Structures are given as C-alpha cells and as structure tokens.
Amino acid sequence: MNWNAIKAIYRFEMSRTFRTLAQSVVSPVLSTSLYFVVFGAAIGSRIDQVEGVSYGAFIVPGLIMLTVLTQATSNASFGIYFPKFIGTVYELLSAPVSFVEIVIGYVGAAATKALMIGLIILATAHFFVDLNIAHPIWMLTFLVMTCLSFALLGFIIGIWAGSFEQLQLVPLLVITPLVFLGGSFYSISMLPPIWQTVTLFNPVVYLISGFRWAFFDVADVSLFWSVAAIIGFMTACLLAIGWIFRTGWRLRS
C-alpha cells in the first residue's frame, strides 16, 4: 500500500477545502440557518409536533442529511473531475499508485469535509432548537456511512462527467429531489397512502429515517432496512468503482 500517496491526495484535497473556507463551510451553514428560520421558526411555529417531536427539531436530521448528501457527492465529484478537466490527472495515472489508494484519498477527503459540515450544522442547530440525541453512536455511524457512500457516488459521477454541466446534473436533478421527497421536512406517514408506497422506492427515505431514529427514536421504516439500504448502496458504489478501475473507463485511453 502506498500510504504516502494516500496522504498526499488527502492533504491536497483538504488544503483546497481550507483555502476555500468561505465557500466550503460558511455557505452550507448559512443556508441551513435560513432553513431553520423559515421552516423551523416561521412555518414551524404553526405546525404541531410530529410524532412527539417539535417540528423545528424534527427537521434537523433531514437538514443535516440534505447538506451532507449534496456536499459529499459534489466534493468527491469535483475532486476527481477537476484534475481531469485541467489535465493533471496524468500524474495520478503515471504514479505508482493503485486505484484503491486513489479512491481512499479522494473519497476520504470528500467524506471528511462532508462530515465536518454535518457536525457544524448539528452544532448550529443547537442554537435554534433543543436537541437530545437518543443514540449518539448510531447517529455518528449513520452520518459517517452516508458521507462515505455518497462520496463514492460522487467519485463515480466525477469520473463519468465530461463537462461541468454534467457534473452538476446528478446532484441537481437526482439527489436534491430525492432528499426533498425523502422526508427531510416531513414524516412519510403524513403523505396519502399511495405516495407512501411510492416513497418507499426512494433510497434516501431509509437514510433519513434511520438518521432520525438515532436522534428521536422515531422512524418511518425499521432500523434494519435503513442499515441494509446504506450498506447495499455503499456496496453498489464500490462494485461500480471496482469495475471502472479494472476497465480504465473514462480514464485511460
């Protein structure tokens, strides 16, 4: 294992994060605070408790997931797309590194950044609502697993993308709608029965449900299915990445 290479990639990516601190960290915190003001305070004050939890607190796990999913995906996709775009990918391809090391470096950095932002949002949320986390270890496990698996997805998108437009396409057209419709701001039991069934095909529902369970002990679907969903998703991403690197798809001509 070329540990120095993993370290080099990880450091390089993290230094970009710290160089663009305002854009990387401040903006997600700001937009989340706006959600709290609008949904938590303004609208939330007119909504009763949801399953025994105040609405302001109820949306916290969903909001964290919304940001973490988007950030993990876009960081990882940008991280590997940018070298392709400016041509520095030649270095990765000509260095004595295996694909495993490349993935650990890029995905690790993207997931770290997403995790940092998730925790910052959690801390920010404390200023707006009272939060008691029922299962902190589970909460962290879900958060870390989500960061990792969506960073893997982002990595795949970054390798697939041939332009900046395509890079934005999946987060914008797939991930954001799935998160919004995945119960970030509501419990799926609030939906009409037919939509409840449709929603069960949305993988993000399982993530948010599990994550919310870790906070409040209430869930839309059982914990088993939440854990199974995230492990299944991560496995699918790992298999896809394994295939990409075996074939050199979109990387080696």
Place this chain on the structure above:
Amino acid sequence: MAEILKVSGLTKTYEGGHQALKGVDVSIEEGEILALLGPNGAGKTTLISIVCGISTATSGTITVGGYDHDRDFRAARDLIGLVPQEINLEPFETVMNSVRFSRGLFGKPRDDQRIEEILKLLSLHDKKDNRIMTLSGGMKRRVLIAKALCHDPRILFLDEPTAGVDVELRKDMWEIVARLKETGVTIILTTHYIEEAEAMADRIGVISKGEILLIEEKDALIKRLGRKELQIELSAQIDELPKSLADKDLRLENGHLVYTYDTQANSTGITGLLADLRAAGLHMVDLSTKQSSLEEIFVDLVKEGAA
C-alpha cells in the same frame, strides 16, 4: 552502459481503428539522451503515454530497469518521471504544494529540503510560495519538470519541452536538460524541432506514422545520411546552365552554382565537375561546402517512409 528501458513490439490501435503505433522496438541505455523526432501525429506522445502508464498498449511489452511495466507497475513507474506536453497544473496551488503532492504520489516521504534543491536546480526557488497561475509560461514548464523530478526518477520523459516556447526559453530548456544529464538521469525527449535534437541528443530516433524508422547516434546519422553541397561562385554571373552541364546534379542559385553530392558515395564527382566547368568556359572565384542539416535528413526520411 546498462539498458534501462526496453520496449518490444509495442502496438496501439484506438477504438476508432486508428493504428497509432505499429510494432515499436526501442532500447534505451542508462544516462543517454534520446531525441524522438517526428512530425505531428507520428505517435511520439502515444508511445510516451503508454510507457508512463497513461494509456494502455494493444500489445507488446515494456521493461523499465528490469521490471515489467505491467506486473511490477509500482517498481517500474517509480523509476520514471514525465513532463507532459501540455501545461497541466493546478492554477491555485503554490509551487511548493504542487511539487510536494507529486512527491507524495510517488510514495516518497515528505522532504522539503530535497524539493528545494530541485527548485534551485531549475532556478525556481524564489517562486516556491507563488501560486502557479501567477507564473509565466516558461516558469510553469519548470514547475512541471520539478514535479517530474521530485521523486528522483532515473528516466525522465520530456514530451515536446519547447513547443510554443520562445527562442530564449528554448535555449534555457536546453541548458536545463544538459544540467539534468550531468546528474545521471536518462532523458527521452520528443520534438519536431530538428535543431533541438541536434543540440541535445546523444542518439536520435525518427518516428513516423507509428513506426520507428531508425535510431542512431546523432553524429553517425548526420554523417551517414549527410549530403553535402558545394557552392561554386563564378567570376561572371550566368542566367542559365550551359547545356553541357545539364545532366549534372547542379542548380543555379542567385547566380552561383550549387552542386549536391553524397559524401558516402564511391565517387563524389567533384573532380569531373570541375573539369567540365572549365571545358564550358566558366571561371570560379570561390568554393565552399555545406553539410546538410538534420532537418533535411529528416524530411528525406519521412518522405521515404511515406513512399
């Protein structure tokens, strides 16, 4: 000298069916400078990309320092540094960070002192904390060289190091290459500037349409293929060649005669020519000879390859 790189039967066919390399065999000795000369699209960059691991070969084998380039890819790539043709750099990074990244990628522990030595060798040291986007084109090329050298490779590939570089920077680059050679690095460079190959290389390989036409010692190549020109200045200018000389390899240039001959031929025909000139009533004032440049040799070769 020991062989450090061996390429055997290398072919590359792109998906569209274009055959970029048609069975290339090259053997490189440690410490030499080989210039690969060829027109655009000859396969120079493809060859380098495959050896460096950026592209995959369709068939053929490569060994670097005795290591198989596929099976022992880590050991093989460890010995190679690549300076690409395009200026591919992270614009927002500092020079130091960018070079540190490269060193790390090649599995070497962080060693800023070594990096600073390399930056000094390339006269880049005072720019080490500058962001890459603030550097001039010539400086950016040096950063690429620093990145390629920072893991102390034994073979350095320079893909068109002076493409699009002005004359002064080109001379600079030649000097850098000479300095690198002194450090014992084997250098393989591609170029389509003949004078560059002439100025830097120990051996010259000519590649055209995916095939190596020849690889030879530079001096031997010039000598072997060298044609010489004899310029004959006449006491009185003439407008056309006398009929008696029409069958000679003679042409009229600005009023004086130019005779082309092959230095390798059994007879150059000069003695006969001089006699014929006198017979035609032409008087000479001066004679001079000129060795044909690599450029002319190269054009001849590529034409032959096409024929």
